[in-house]
Amino acid sequence: MELSLIGAPTDIGAGVAGCRLGPGALRVAGIGRGLRGLGCDVVDTGDIDGPPNPMTPPVDGYRHLPEVIAWNVALRDAVAAELASGRLPVVLGGDHSLAIGSISAVAAHCRAVGKKLLIIWVDAHADINTSAMTPTGNIHGMPVACLLGHGPDELTGLSDQRPAITHDQIHQVGLRSVDAGEKRFLAELGISVYDMRYLDEAGMRRAMRRVLASVDADTHLHLSLDLDFVDPAVAPGVGTPVVGGPTYREAQLCMEMIADTGRLGSLDLVEVNPALDVRNTTAELAVDLVESLFGKSTLLRVTDLANPPLG
Numbered sequence: 001m002e003l004s005l006i007g008a009p010t011d012i013g014a015g016v017a018g019c020r021l022g023p024g025a026l027r028v029a030g031i032g033r034g035l036r037g038l039g040c041d042v043v044d045t046g047d048i049d050g051p052p053n054p055m056t057p058p059v060d061g062y063r064h065l066p067e068v069i070a071w072n073v074a075l076r077d078a079v080a081a082e083l084a085s086g087r088l089p090v091v092l093g094g095d096h097s098l099a100i101g102s103i104s105a106v107a108a109h110c111r112a113v114g115k116k117l118l119i120i121w122v123d124a125h126a127d128i129n130t131s132a133m134t135p136t137g138n139i140h141g142m143p144v145a146c147l148l149g150h151g152p153d154e155l156t157g158l159s160d161q162r163p164a165i166t167h168d169q170i171h172q173v174g175l176r177s178v179d180a181g182e183k184r185f186l187a188e189l190g191i192s193v194y195d196m197r198y199l200d201e202a203g204m205r206r207a208m209r210r211v212l213a214s215v216d217a218d219t220h221l222h223l224s225l226d227l228d229f230v231d232p233a234v235a236p237g238v239g240t241p242v243v244g245g246p247t248y249r250e251a252q253l254c255m256e257m258i259a260d261t262g263r264l265g266s267l268d269l270v271e272v273n274p275a276l277d278v279r280n281t282t283a284e285l286a287v288d289l290v291e292s293l294f295g296k297s298t299l300l301r302v303t304d305l306a307n308p309p310l311g
């Protein structure tokens with residue numbers, strides 16, 4: 001597997017500063033070393049560049065819109081370049097607004113090469129706010145809406161077509177903090193959601209079996225991993241923690257089941273906030289999860305799409 005790490009050191013879309021330090025923390029936690037240890041060919045392309053965070057209040061429902069656009073254009077181009085050279089991009093965020101640029105590039109690439117794109121959005125939040133319904137103006141709460149075509153033109157138009165993706169190309173897993181407007185919008189759009197109630201009742205395994213049911217040899221899986229997905233007792237270094245998340249083991253199972261498909265094509269690692277963390281715990285957790293995602297397992301397991309564990 002040939003991977004490219006792309007650092008995006010910004011918290012431009014978040015309400016709390018700190019995840020601009022995420023790429024450095026993930027490197028210190030050994031993301032490159034961990035992946036090389038699994039036999040991956042890893043190139044660290046360094047950090048992309050963008051405007052500083054002015055920490056100003058929202059204007060017309062968006063905080064830092066021009067700066068969010070600039071970061072996402074730069075990231076879109078960096079992700080597109082790695083995909084074009086046949087490498088799997090691993091975005092080291094940065095806040096979750098970066099998924100707009102990252103997934104816009106991935107969606108265009110999949111159309112160009114004739115692959116089916118499926119996005120697994122693993123998060124405590126739905127991130128599907130619009131300027132009309134956002135309680136904060138923070139654009140890290142809006143990337144899913146933008147990718148589906150609901151948002152400012154500069155953010156909905158970053159792919160080869162608008163919208164970048166359709167509602168049937170995304171599954172959301174782990175949700176437990178969804179704003180009132182977002183609840184209505186998710187239902188109206190018919191988005192596939194495996195919230196904590198579902199995970200409590202059916203378990204991570206059954207949820208992921210459903211998420212991955214349509215995956216075949218032509219599928220490109222994109223994982224957008226917001227570290228606030230995991231319970232804050234395990235992942236304290238995030239800007240918008242929500243109690244009652246998946247355990248370490250449940251998060252690992254989610255990653256292992258994605259790994260088993262062999263179809264992971266791109267990855268966002270976002271919302272690690274070292275300024276709020278405890279001894280880099282959350283970045284180290286992220287590296288652990290990523291290792292599982294790229295095939296680390298306790299035993300030698302032989303798995304394939306037609307023959308998944310436990311049938």
Ligand SMILES: NC(=[NH2+])NCCC[C@H](N)C(=O)O
Pocket residue numbers: 095096097125127129134135136137138140141142177179226228240271
């Ligand atoms: N990527 C995130 N951590 N998003 C948190 C969003 C929180 C809240 N729903 C908002 O729109 O402000």
Ligand SMILES: [Mn+2]
Pocket residue numbers: 123124125226228229240271
């Ligand atoms: Mn979140």
Ligand SMILES: [Mn+2]
Pocket residue numbers: 096123125127140226271
């Ligand atoms: Mn998020």
